Every structure is written in structure tokens, then in C-alpha cells.
Amino acid sequence: MPASVCVVGSVALDSIQTPSGKAMEVLGGSCSYFAVAASLFAPVNMVAVVGRDFPAREREFLAGRGINLTGVEEVDGRTFRWTGRYHEDMNIRDTLDLQLNVFADFAPRLPESYRDSTLVFLANIQPRLQNEVLAQLRAVELVGADTIDHWIKEQRADLEALLAKVDILSINDAEAMLLSGAANIVTAARRILAMGPKTLLVKRGEYGALQFAANDVFAVPAFPLERVVDPTGAGDCFAGGLFGSLAAAGALDRKTLRRAIVYGSVLASFAVEDFGLNRLRSLGRAEVDTRYRQFMALTDFHS
């Protein structure tokens, strides 16, 4: 039985417009995307907050994926809502409406049964809360984290305190530039690694991802897709696939980490094929492994 992955982050109901159409009040949030992607590989312990309106069918869907919901607190009020619209160039999106609702007062509390988790992913929430989650873990061996431009600008001190304790930081290229103050991604990576993380993952959307570690760089392209329906959550699915497959592998060597990054890329490539988590609802491990082999064919010139 693989190690389980503990993840803390947001659970939201998203309303999304893209050039392909729209979807109303679909399950979203960094924690949901991560958990569903990771659940293809390993048991997942979720830490999040939802309101009384959180649909029972979504709770059943998550539980049906083997995701432990003991840490998903249901409190009085409405679940976090996000409404956004993507441009023709789907790298650009506008937030049309944001209602934090019960998420505004989120104070993550780990159930006793989670506190011995060895792998934890701190999806995008306030760095202060990410630090508080870490403090509740007794036996953590691998800490992953994500963040966004807002926290880099507004909660720098809390974020720096967190980075000193992070093993794998997963952010996009614009965030890496902002965090480091560098205009070049290699310089940015060098500076960020000096802040604490042993590994930096730079997500570059349709261009793939770069992994930087001391004296090692790994590049993987995104899977070329003819139809991208909704990019929401792709980065969280990337992290979920990565940490899920690391938990399943039970190792952390260079080769295992590279394979995990490719599994992350596989999950991200499926995530964007439909709105919200729709594509991942029907996704099975056999399809994942088929696309992993397609990634091998896509990039192979070594043999």
C-alpha cells in the first residue's frame, strides 16, 4: 500500500467561460483538483472547508475516489465561489466574481489520523495557513507547496518562512520571476533554490514544465492537444499527479522524481480536455499509462 498524500487548499464551486463554452458551479479549487489527480495513484487525505450548500454528490464523488474527507470541515455558510472568463488566448483570464464565503475564515485543522502523514502538499492558500498546517504534522518527510502572485506581493515574510521548510515548490514562470526579481528563468531558479526549496518546478502552461535542483535541470513539454476546453486547475492536477505518483513509488531519487513530473504532466493534459474536473471523473489508470507512453514517444531521441 503506497504512502498517503495529505493536501490542504481550497474547495470551490466554479463558473467558467472559455472559447469552448461554459460550465456553471462545477467542483473546483486547488485542493479538489490536486486530490482527484493524486487519487489515481495513492490514498489522499484532504483538508479543506465547505459550506452547507456543498453538493452531496460531489462529496460522494470524492469519497468514491478513495479520498479521505475526514479533514473536510462543513460549516455554516456558503462554499467558496469563483467566476472567471478565459480569452481566446487561454493564457489570459479575467476573474468576474469572487466570493470567499466560508473560505474567508479557513483555519485548517488536521484530524489526528492525518498527523503522521509523511507527504504533504500545501496548495495555494495564505502562506500563514500553510505554515500552520506544517506545524501540525509530526512525521513529514516531503513538503510540497504552491503559491500565487498575490501572496508573493502581500505576505512575503510568511511565504519566506514557509519556503525555508519546503522541499518542492511548484509555481508558474511569472510567479518565479516575481518571487526572485529575475528576468531569466535560470537566474530565478537559482535564487529561489537559495530560499530553501530543494526542487523548483516551473509550470509553463502549453509549453510544459522545468524542474530545477542543485546541478540538475529537467524539461518536459506539455502534451500537444488539438482541443483545450478549460485550463482551470491544470497546475493543481500537475502537482497531484506528481505527488500521487511519488507516494506510490515510495522513493525520491532523481529518476523517480522525473517520472513523477511526467505523470503530473499527463494529469494536467487530461484536466484541460473538459470543464472543471469532468475529464478526470471518468479517467482510469490505464488511460494515464497510455498517455505516459505517448509522452515517452513525444520526447524520445535517447535510444
Next chain:
Amino acid sequence: MPASVCVVGSVALDSIQTPSGKAMEVLGGSCSYFAVAASLFAPVNMVAVVGRDFPAREREFLAGRGINLTGVEEVDGRTFRWTGRYHEDMNIRDTLDLQLNVFADFAPRLPESYRDSTLVFLANIQPRLQNEVLAQLRAVELVGADTIDHWIKEQRADLEALLAKVDILSINDAEAMLLSGAANIVTAARRILAMGPKTLLVKRGEYGALQFAANDVFAVPAFPLERVVDPTGAGDCFAGGLFGSLAAAGALDRKTLRRAIVYGSVLASFAVEDFGLNRLRSLGRAEVDTRYRQFMALTDFHS
């Protein structure tokens, strides 16, 4: 002895400003970049035009790389001049001055000794002239071509006539979108392959390159560099490394083509490390092979 590569294109004297500094009247033009990159691998036959002011030292430099200059005509007038400035984001550049000079009346004539060339690369010039060069070749087996947005917009009919005869088309992502009318690169590739080319290479600058062929896609990242001095000519060096290594390999199978694309990426990565062709002047085959192995390490998760 490997097959030789025949290349037709521009030879220019470029004045370039980038965030790293500036260089005045340095050797440039698509034909120069391609020829110098290809000369690391195979004999090159150049077809171009220069003015009476073309520096003897540049002629000697090219000849010293084993490049055949029989087809480089020197005519009355001044050599093509280009002056450009790159922004902090080096994907954006402004042309400050353009003097076609002798290039305005370029009518490429292949010396008799070139007409049995089996590999030809039609670097960026008017599609009408690219067609005229092809018509002068008697035994061509592999036709490569590049073009730019200007010809896609202004000389579409001549370009389409050319594409029907091209084996490998090498253009950037914006040009692929413009040529195909597609907003998605996979759709763009499908449409462009239907126009004639058996292989489409999509150059994506710092994000690398994609190769599309019937039922086959290959992706290679760009080499992550901490210091990019001048991106001018990177695409031509990519094509030069690719065609040079294909000529040297004497084969065209899938594996050889993929390796050639990586050699192209290697040459492009060196080209941007200094102004103009400065980095390639001192570049030797051992350094090329070292970076090729670095590309293998950069992308390997297959073993």
C-alpha cells in the same frame, strides 16, 4: 564524406541592440547563420549576394569554415543592412532601419557545381526566388524551407506553390498560426502538412521546438540559458544544425531526424550566447557534442 548542403538566403551586416549591449555591422542574414551552423557537420554551398563593401575578413571566415562561396555573387552597390533593437522581453524586436541595397535585385543563380546538390535549404527570401532556386536543381532529394509573416501575407500564391515541393518547413509558432488560420498549434500543423510539407518544424524560441509529421510528434525544449545576449539568427542556426547533421548522417529515418532536430537546438542555444555569429566563430564540434549530451540529460526520463 557527407553530402553537401546547398543554402540560399540573405547575407547582411546587422547592427543590433539588446538588453546585453550592442554590436555594429556584424555578419548576419539567414544564409550566413545557416551556413556557419551547418558547416560544423557537412560541406555547405552558399548562394547569396553581397556588395562591394562586404568585408574580406568575413569572406575569409566563411571560406575558413569550409563553406563554398562560388555562389556568393559580389555586385556593385552596398551589402544588405539591418538595424534592430530587442526589448527587455527578447521575444519582441523593432526594426529601426532596413536597407536592402544589392539584396533588392537578388536573382539567385546556382553555379553548375551546385546543381547536383541533393539537400537544399531555402532560407527566408521571397517565395518566388525560392521556387526559382528549386527549378535549377537537378537531383534534389530533400528540400527545406523557411518563410516569414510578410510572405505569408503578401505572396501567398508563390508560397503555396513552393510548399507543395517542400519536405521540411521550418517556421515559428506565430507564422504557423498565420499560414494555417488556426489558433491551436496541432490544428495548424495538420493544415500545413496538408499543403505539402512532410514535416513541419515549429520554432518556439525559449520554449523549444515541435516537429509534426503524419502520425508523429516530437518535442524538444530549448536549452535553459542564464545569459541570452542576442536571439538574432537562432532559427537559422537551428535549421543549419538540423540540415548539416542530416547531411552528415546520410539518412532520413525518424530517429535520425529527431537527433538532427536536437543538433539544431544545440546550435540555436550557442547562437544566442553572443552577438551575431560571434559565439559560433569559436565553436568546435566537441562543444557541440557536449551540449548534445546535456540535452539528453535535460530531457531523459526514458531509461
